Structures are given as structure tokens and as C-alpha cells.
Amino acid sequence: QKEVEQNSGPLSVPEGAIASLNCTYSDRGSQSFFWYRQYSGKSPELIMFIYSNGDKEDGRFTAQLNKASQYVSLLIRDSQPSDSATYLCAVFSGGSYIPTFGRGTSLIVHP
């Protein structure tokens, strides 16, 4: 059973702070990792993906992947109230095109 674990939160951070969202996965054969943002009542939207160990930056977002420890994280710098949403981690195992989603972490950025 492939599992993707996320702390449901809510994670509350003040405006301007760094929000750190974490995701762990059970399948060592996992190849690619995606972060989605889902606002209440809306469908998920892709933020970024990462394949290789290390950091990948895109604007205020940084994805970090550590395959040895089987975790992937998303950092949001200079958090804004508009970043308040649920963040979903999705993991693709090698050879599969069907991702396993975590249950999501609720982020609240307060002014």
C-alpha cells in the first residue's frame, strides 16, 4: 500500500513569514513529486513539481526533496493571506502514471 502522509493542520503563520509544508511517502521507488494548492470550494491547481534530490525554486515557492529520508517539502516565502489554502502532495511511483495524493495540509496566513 503506497502511502503519502501530510499533517492536516491547520498550520498558521503570520503574513510575511515562511510557511513550511511537509510530506512523507512510503514507496522508495517514487520518482516524481508534485505540489498542488486547493482553495476552498475549488479544484487543485499545480504549484510545482520536483524529481531530483535537493531544492527547486519557483518564485516564492521552494520544493525540497530528500529521497533517502522519503520526504518532500514546500516552502512558501513571504506568505500572504492569499496563500491560505489546502496544499496537496502527490507522489508518482516508478512506472505508474497514477499519483497517490496526501490528504492535504491546511495553511492559514493571518495578517
Next chain:
Amino acid sequence: GAVVSQHPSRVICKSGTSVKIECRSLDFQATTMFWYRQFPKQSLMLMATSNEGSKATYEQGVEKDKFLINHASLTLSTLTVTSAHPEDSSFYICSARDTSGGNADTQYFGPGTRLTVL
């Protein structure tokens, strides 16, 4: 990023009727599309995987005769909820798999369809 549309965005129907939801990939070809259901404050639940030109693969516990899926072209998949009942009321979301971007096998989600069965 790639664009996926869904229609209708919202539908209210009477119990016992059937409802069809369309999912289209607008700027890429999607050999595979996925249908999810999400109840309020719950996580995404994969219902089925739809492959162009072949039968859909349903997840355990999802009735294939109740949720009919057709993927007739590389840009269109439809989900028909047959004989809908109030417990089928949910947020239905499709996603399409884009394999065109190098090594990025990415899923893009449609905006979702909120179904309310009276």
C-alpha cells in the same frame, strides 16, 4: 500550464435522473484522464482512470454501472452519473495527464462540477 475545462460547473437535478459531466483538455492531448470525487472537507478520492479508446478502470468500491465513463477522443472524457441520488451529491473533478513536456508527466485539474441531487 495546460488548461482543462469541465462542464457544467454546477448542476442541480432531481433524484433518479442522469447527469453527464464533460472534461476537456484544451491545449494538449490527454490519453489518460482521471475522475475524482471530493466531499466537503474530505480529501480527493480517485474514482476511475479513463484511457482514450478503451474501458475505464474503476477504483474499488466505485460502481461502474452507476458512473459511466467514456473517453472517446484525446481531448474529451465524460462521466455520467446514472439514476442519481442525494448521496451522490459531491464535487466531481477531472484531471488530464499531459505527457508532452519532456520528463514532466503532469496532471492538470479541471475546475470541478458541483452536483446537487434533490
